[in-house]
Amino acid sequence: MFLFIALVSIFVLGLIVVFLFMEGLPIFKVISLGHFLFGLEWYPTYEPPSFGIWPLIVGSFAVTFFASIIAIPLGVLSAIYIAEVAPPLIKEIFKPVIELLAGLPSVVLGFFGMAVLAPWLQETFDLPTGLNIVNASIVLAFMAVPTISSISEDALYAVPQEFKEASYALGATRFETIAKVIVPAALSGISTAVILGMARAIGETMVVLMVAGGAAAVPESIFDSVRPMPASIAAEMGEAPFRSDHYYALFATGIVLFILTLAFNLFADYISHKFKEVGSATL
Amino acid sequence: MRWRYFKQKVFFLTIRVSAIFLAASIALFLVYLFVNGIGAINWEFLTQPPRDSMTKGGIMPALLGTFYLTAGAIIIALPLGVASAIYLSEYAKQGATVRIIRIGVNCLAGVPSIVFGLFGLGLFVVFLHFGSCILSGALTLGFLILPTIIGASEEALKAVPQTFREASLGLGVSKWQTILRIVLPNALPGILTGSILGIGRAAGETAPIMFTAAAFFTAKLPTSIFDEVMALPYHVYVLATAGTHIEETRHLQYGTILVLVALVLGIDLIAIVIRSYIRKKKRW
Numbered sequence: 001m002f003l004f005i006a007l008v009s010i011f012v013l014g015l016i017v018v019f020l021f022m023e024g025l026p027i028f029k030v031i032s033l034g035h036f037l038f039g040l041e042w043y044p045t046y047e048p049p050s051f052g053i054w055p056l057i058v059g060s061f062a063v064t065f066f067a068s069i070i071a072i073p074l075g076v077l078s079a080i081y082i083a084e085v086a087p088p089l090i091k092e093i094f095k096p097v098i099e100l101l102a103g104l105p106s107v108v109l110g111f112f113g114m115a116v117l118a119p120w121l122q123e124t125f126d127l128p129t130g131l132n133i134v135n136a137s138i139v140l141a142f143m144a145v146p147t148i149s150s151i152s153e154d155a156l157y158a159v160p161q162e163f164k165e166a167s168y169a170l171g172a173t174r175f176e177t178i179a180k181v182i183v184p185a186a187l188s189g190i191s192t193a194v195i196l197g198m199a200r201a202i203g204e205t206m207v208v209l210m211v212a213g214g215a216a217a218v219p220e221s222i223f224d225s226v227r228p229m230p231a232s233i234a235a236e237m238g239e240a241p242f243r244s245d246h247y248y249a250l251f252a253t254g255i256v257l258f259i260l261t262l263a264f265n266l267f268a269d270y271i272s273h274k275f276k277e278v279g280s281a282t283l
Numbered sequence: 284m285r286w287r288y289f290k291q292k293v294f295f296l297t298i299r300v301s302a303i304f305l306a307a308s309i310a311l312f313l314v315y316l317f318v319n320g321i322g323a324i325n326w327e328f329l330t331q332p333p334r335d336s337m338t339k340g341g342i343m344p345a346l347l348g349t350f351y352l353t354a355g356a357i358i359i360a361l362p363l364g365v366a367s368a369i370y371l372s373e374y375a376k377q378g379a380t381v382r383i384i385r386i387g388v389n390c391l392a393g394v395p396s397i398v399f400g401l402f403g404l405g406l407f408v409v410f411l412h413f414g415s416c417i418l419s420g421a422l423t424l425g426f427l428i429l430p431t432i433i434g435a436s437e438e439a440l441k442a443v444p445q446t447f448r449e450a451s452l453g454l455g456v457s458k459w460q461t462i463l464r465i466v467l468p469n470a471l472p473g474i475l476t477g478s479i480l481g482i483g484r485a486a487g488e489t490a491p492i493m494f495t496a497a498a499f500f501t502a503k504l505p506t507s508i509f510d511e512v513m514a515l516p517y518h519v520y521v522l523a524t525a526g527t528h529i530e531e532t533r534h535l536q537y538g539t540i541l542v543l544v545a546l547v548l549g550i551d552l553i554a555i556v557i558r559s560y561i562r563k564k565k566r567w
Contacts, residue, residue, distance in 0.1 A: 002370035003380075008363050009433065010387040012426050016394060019405030078305050081298040096555050097306050100313075103480075103551040105487030106396075107516045108540050111523050112312065115533070145305065175291035196393070203395025205490035206516075210524065230397040230490070237404070237494055254401040258394065265393035269386055 024251030059226030075148030102146030155189020323538025348512030355421025364432030420496020435477020
């Protein structure tokens with residue numbers, strides 16, 4: 001009985017696949033898979049329309065990449081601080097604060113990017129618009145940090161105490177112990193954290209919808225506007241006529257996004273199982 | 284030797300600065316929202332519907348809509364999540380089935396919220412003909428928070444010491460009775476924490492309800508689960524992007540955001556407090 005209920009998650013995952021494909025595959029009657037994925041023009045409402053999502057894919061990767069550059073050091077270093085260096089009292093304060101960040105609704109962060117960050121960027125760098133890759137990356141980074149930080153922290157805690165003691169006994173400083181013993185031992189967990197953080201950033205919708213600017217073109221600089229895949233789906237689904245080619249194309253974009261994040265998640269799962277520490281005997 | 288300690292100092296300074304930077308930006312952000320939003324909030328704001336094409340008035344329908352959607356989501360996700368966790372923690376033997384279920388739960392947790400939106404649109408709104416309504420939105424949100432609830436419940440169940448189960452089974456109590464009378468009550472606070480975090484998540488999500496439940500504006504309050512509703516996160520999005528008076532309604536936007544953030548973070552804080560209470564209190 002409980003087995004059947006436990007299978008609900010798998011069942012829902014299956015349903016997601018079924019309905020994404022059911023509503024998305026018809027687009028490939030109109031356009032080939034290659035032209036859909038690598039077409040440079042996304043003009044779904046033109047006559048004749050063109051459904052090339054390459055600019056959207058590049059947009060997604062651009063914001064995810066720059067967000068990771070900000071979020072990985074910030075998240076991992078904070079995790080090291082909390083797990084290894086901070087005194088207990090400060091730890092008690094930091095952990096819930098970072099968890100609060102994880103709980104902030106994405107629409108709120110998106111609003112902040114729009115109302116505060118965008119005008120500031122526009123003025124400081126003298127840009128035509130503050131809604132661009134930089135803005136989206138900064139806001140997305142703050143969404144990815146809690147994921148990266150909390151999973152890295154768990155990985156650091158899981159390093160056996162004996163490792164540290166052995167390192168200190170050899171005369172290593174705390175820094176040397178952290179850099180050469182603890183972090184390498186926790187590396188698989190930290191990698192998992194980074195991958196899951198990136199998966200979160202690439203799938204995040206409201207932030208990129210509100211602050212990435214929405215230009216469906218391959219960007220040339222980090223101050224260009226982009227239209228990542230989730231933004232395109234969220235912005236256009238309301239206007240796309242029911243079961244038109246545009247509607248199918250948006251579902252097909254959803255398939256691409258789904259497969260991408262699924263790959264990220266399976267990869268993270270693979271790493272965390274493949275290199276799992278089982279006690280101190282495995283090293 | 285000095286050089287080695289110097290390196291250590293530099294490193295500790297770096298990580299301290301990055302942690303403080305992170306915490307300070309969160310704190311500043313919350314203060315900023317509070318200062319800008321508090322002016323808009325009064326009794327009328329919380330109890331009146333929007334007026335004059337959403338340039339005046341309050342947010343009551345959105346508040347109510349978010350309440351319905353969230354309540355619906357938890358009603359769906361809690362039984363399914365707890366039952367899944369009971370299977371994973373109490374019945375399952377380590378092996379291929381459990382491994383597959385775990386991967387499934389992890390993957391479900393990683394599905395982007397907008398893809399949940401598409402799924403809800405495809406299945407509930409279109410295929411099952413529910414239309415855009417509370418039911419469709421609550422089901423979509425329910426499946427979205429299912430992994431959160433499974434994860435937290437399983438952890439809570441696993442934290443109940445094995446000796447409790449053995450003592451009960453040793454007295455001749457059946458396995459099901461043991462789970463019901465011994466394991467579940469002891470795991471309850473942990474399960475509660477997970478559910479509260481799930482509620483917080485469901486209340487703040489925008490993308491999954493955009494196509495499945497949320498209305499731009501409805502004058503009347505919902506009377507059945509097949510009605511469209513306004514919802515707080517979507518209302519923030521609409522006010523910030525779709526209005527013709529975006530600059531003039533800034534104070535309303537900040538007010539709505541402050542209510543949303545207070546609601547979600549308040550819910551999360553309750554969970555955090557309960558959890559630290561359990562950790563202090565229960566040392567088996």
